[in-house]
Amino acid sequence: MNSMDFSQLESIIESQLSVKRMEHTRGVISEAKKLAERYGCDTSKAEFAALCHDMARCISESHLKAYLQEFSLDSGNTHSLELAHGKIAAELLKRDWALDDMDIINAISFHTTGRQGMSMLEKIIYLADAIEPGRKYPGVERIRELAYQDLDRACVESMKQTIEYINGKGREIDDNTIKAIEDLLLKERGSDE
Ligand SMILES: [Fe+2]
Ligand SMILES: [Fe+2]
DSSP states (O other): OOHHHHHHHHHHHHHHSOHHHHHHHHHHHHHHHHHHHHHTOOHHHHHHHHHHTTTTTTSOHHHHHHHHHHTTOOOOSHHHHHHTHHHHHHHHHHHHHOOOOHHHHHHHHTTTTOOTTOOHHHHHHHHHHHHSTTOOOTTHHHHHHHHTTOHHHHHHHHHHHHHHHHHHTTOOOOHHHHHHHHHHHHHHHHHHO
């Protein structure tokens, strides 16, 4: 992905997203870049994944369903339909932009849930999405601070908050989020020994 592709894709994405969602996307790009610099991750990959992570976020429900079928993704219930925008974005990038970098594909696919065995890039995109400057929710400051001290712990904290929020709404927790937390906690315990 060169800078030409980036700006081309940026204007396409801007035309497909609401003003608010594009503002959020720009916030995620700058946060992902900062986190990538902090942890020595590839900044251009981080910026690219951040640019694309919500590109399917403003697609109508009927179109999302059509894409789920086209890409043979599990549709599940409406809750997972809401979560499907990451996976659909990744499929569209593979189809239309010949994206074949598995790390970027996974970072986009799992940005809403996390998953077991997350790479550094995946953690950076997950967190940048949760703490970009436009995010305002109780506890965001703590996660923001933690994100620059300990990437794994920040992910765990953010995921726990998500679980509480989803529980509060009486919805089902995605299995990937549970597995991600277990995996990160296991690593933490392992590194303490
Ligand atoms: Fe998203
Ligand atoms: Fe997002």
